[in-house]
Amino acid sequence: MDIEDLATRIEAGERRALARAITLVESGRADHRADATALLERLKDRPAQALRIGLSGTPGVGKSTFIEAFGLMLTGQGLRVAVLAVDPSSARSGGSILGDKTRMEHLSRDPNAFIRPSPAQSQLGGVARRTREAIDLCEAAGFHVVLVETVGVGQSETMVAEMADLFLLLLAPGGGDELQGVKRGIMEIADILLVNKADGDLRATATRTCADYAGALRLLRKRAQDPQGFPKAMTVSAVEHAGLDKAWSEMQALADWRREAGHFAARRADQARFWFEAEVREGLLARLKREPVRGAMATLGRQVAEGAITPTAAAEELLIQYLQ
Amino acid sequence: MDIEDLATRIEAGERRALARAITLVESGRADHRADATALLERLKDRPAQALRIGLSGTPGVGKSTFIEAFGLMLTGQGLRVAVLAVDPSSARSGGSILGDKTRMEHLSRDPNAFIRPSPAQSQLGGVARRTREAIDLCEAAGFHVVLVETVGVGQSETMVAEMADLFLLLLAPGGGDELQGVKRGIMEIADILLVNKADGDLRATATRTCADYAGALRLLRKRAQDPQGFPKAMTVSAVEHAGLDKAWSEMQALADWRREAGHFAARRADQARFWFEAEVREGLLARLKREPVRGAMATLGRQVAEGAITPTAAAEELLIQYLQ
Numbered sequence: 001m002d003i004e005d006l007a008t009r010i011e012a013g014e015r016r017a018l019a020r021a022i023t024l025v026e027s028g029r030a031d032h033r034a035d036a037t038a039l040l041e042r043l044k045d046r047p048a049q050a051l052r053i054g055l056s057g058t059p060g061v062g063k064s065t066f067i068e069a070f071g072l073m074l075t076g077q078g079l080r081v082a083v084l085a086v087d088p089s090s091a092r093s094g095g096s097i098l099g100d101k102t103r104m105e106h107l108s109r110d111p112n113a114f115i116r117p118s119p120a121q122s123q124l125g126g127v128a129r130r131t132r133e134a135i136d137l138c139e140a141a142g143f144h145v146v147l148v149e150t151v152g153v154g155q156s157e158t159m160v161a162e163m164a165d166l167f168l169l170l171l172a173p174g175g176g177d178e179l180q181g182v183k184r185g186i187m188e189i190a191d192i193l194l195v196n197k198a199d200g201d202l203r204a205t206a207t208r209t210c211a212d213y214a215g216a217l218r219l220l221r222k223r224a225q226d227p228q229g230f231p232k233a234m235t236v237s238a239v240e241h242a243g244l245d246k247a248w249s250e251m252q253a254l255a256d257w258r259r260e261a262g263h264f265a266a267r268r269a270d271q272a273r274f275w276f277e278a279e280v281r282e283g284l285l286a287r288l289k290r291e292p293v294r295g296a297m298a299t300l301g302r303q304v305a306e307g308a309i310t311p312t313a314a315a316e317e318l319l320i321q322y323l324q
Numbered sequence: 325m326d327i328e329d330l331a332t333r334i335e336a337g338e339r340r341a342l343a344r345a346i347t348l349v350e351s352g353r354a355d356h357r358a359d360a361t362a363l364l365e366r367l368k369d370r371p372a373q374a375l376r377i378g379l380s381g382t383p384g385v386g387k388s389t390f391i392e393a394f395g396l397m398l399t400g401q402g403l404r405v406a407v408l409a410v411d412p413s414s415a416r417s418g419g420s421i422l423g424d425k426t427r428m429e430h431l432s433r434d435p436n437a438f439i440r441p442s443p444a445q446s447q448l449g450g451v452a453r454r455t456r457e458a459i460d461l462c463e464a465a466g467f468h469v470v471l472v473e474t475v476g477v478g479q480s481e482t483m484v485a486e487m488a489d490l491f492l493l494l495l496a497p498g499g500g501d502e503l504q505g506v507k508r509g510i511m512e513i514a515d516i517l518l519v520n521k522a523d524g525d526l527r528a529t530a531t532r533t534c535a536d537y538a539g540a541l542r543l544l545r546k547r548a549q550d551p552q553g554f555p556k557a558m559t560v561s562a563v564e565h566a567g568l569d570k571a572w573s574e575m576q577a578l579a580d581w582r583r584e585a586g587h588f589a590a591r592r593a594d595q596a597r598f599w600f601e602a603e604v605r606e607g608l609l610a611r612l613k614r615e616p617v618r619g620a621m622a623t624l625g626r627q628v629a630e631g632a633i634t635p636t637a638a639a640e641e642l643l644i645q646y647l648q
Contacts, residue, residue, distance in 0.1 A: 269630070272628045272631070313364075
């Protein structure tokens with residue numbers, strides 16, 4: 001593969017080259033992995049940065065409608081927008097949350113938008129690296145905004161927050177039950193809560209829910225990376241395209257403040273280190289799947305199951321004999 | 325340390341020897357670890373098995389009161405009962421969920437009961453091994469029932485379920501909100517749901533809540549390790565000592581069925597293998613904390629943070645140079 005040629009075409013913003021590069025980083029083949037690493041190394045010095053926005057929300061909250069409306073608003077302002085999806089459950093469900101591009105019918109046809117469905121995956125570690133690398137590729141291709149959507153299964157929100165500059169949580173209008181239903185920990189990582197469906201019969205409920213969330217946010221510990229007034233809760237209506245411009249202004253204001261205060265760059269540096277350490281751990285654990293360790297582990301595992309040796313003693317034996 | 329002497333005294337049921345051995349497995353010192361491994365290896369062939377019962381429930385649900393009442397009922401039947409606590413958060417709170425023995429005032433004075441508070445810990449991995457080894461020691465000391473209590477922070481319920489023969493979930497009476505509040509996944513690992521506080525004004529609510537949970541349980545997938553009617557929901561009143569004998573009958577019936585069907589032994593074998601593999605992973609990752617890997621990781625981590633190298637390329641370099 002001609003890495004230099006592919007890199008040049010990505011930098012020129014060629015969508016087909018970008019799509020091909022993402023397929024490359026998604027591949028499990030060893031030669032593809034080597035090419036992917038070389039490509040990313042080649043592209044790492046970039047003149048411009050995209051704003052990386054993480055977005056989560058439970059099914060039914062209107063994520064697709066929001067992304068479609070929000071994305072079209074941004075492309076309407078001349079910005080180039082990439083949308084990536086993270087779905088750790090897609091291996092089980094056999095599908096992809098963005099598989100059907102009709103989910104975002106207009107945005108998917110917009111020449112200034114790039115929508116990439118989530119590949120079927122089984123393991124969050126792999127999903128994390130692929131998503132992170134796809135973000136890097138979109139950034140290298142000159143996209144102004146990279147939106148990373150997650151359905152919020154298991155640890156996926158934390159993972160996406162660790163690769164985003166801003167994290168949005170899309171919520172449904174509702175009562176106290178909704179507040180309870182928000183997974184513990186997610187409030188702490190969100191920068192902006194967007195209560196969607198603030199239209200028609202639900203408008204008043206959405207306003208009240210938004211006030212409830214704003215109250216809940218005030219109870220959270222103050223974070224160094226937040227200016228006055230953040231994290232904040234706002235209402236939007238994706239179907240009526242209402243509040244989207246205001247939400248975008250707030251995102252920009254937050255990003256600008258963080259850039260000036262040095263938090264933006266510091267956070268990216270922390271994230272890079274975080275992912276480096278995660279990859280080291282993953283690479284180390286991969287040795288357990290290869291011979292001769294794999295075979296020795298199976299043999300010792302049988303002895304442990306039979307009660308011939310304790311788990312701890314067996315683990316020590318394996319570590320000493322094969323993994324010093 | 326005279327391992328043989330300590331082992332003999334444990335097998336004779338000496339409580340002080342048991343307490344000393346648990347302190348040994350809780351120690352982080354390398355020589356203590358070697359002694360602990362030797363002791364557990366020496367004690368692994370045991371004539372009798374304890375019934376290992378995991379118990380979880382959110383704060384305020386009445387866990388202490390339940391354990392006190394349930395434990396006293398068992399000792400009243402001539403059974404010897406050990407109570408262990410798992411609290412992954414105790415390092416933060418600085419305390420121990422069983423630190424104050426007044427929590428179980430009568431049980432703690434019962435010569436047929438052994439209550440061990442949770443040590444202050446920082447890391448779940450360490451907690452898991454220590455708890456597992458403490459269970460083994462209690463079993464070797466001839467206890468008939470080992471009750472392992474967890475406050476249910478993070479992954480601690482799953483961890484306790486992986487070392488128990490039966491898993492109980494203690495719940496409060498309440499409406500649909502309570503049902504929602506139960507952490508996803510925990511219903512799937514529970515064998516018996518106990519709705520506590522079925523007394524006084526809450527009796528009717530407890531009965532209704534129990535019916536709600538019974539309905540929810542019927543929606544779960546049938547598990548091979550369950551006889552007809554399990555998992556099941558029941559009401560109890562720890563303060564009135566009501567329903568405890570019935571709950572114990574159900575636990576025994578379930579354990580007997582599983583023993584006869586072969587699930588009991590199979591589960592223990594699976595658990596032993598699971599913990600062996602967990603210990604191998606943990607031991608392998610511990611290498612990252614030791615020199616020279618630790619230093620190299622710090623240096624590469626700085627380069628990654630500065631953007632001089634991508635996380636993936638840096639991880640590959642470290643793995644190749646230090647961890648082949």
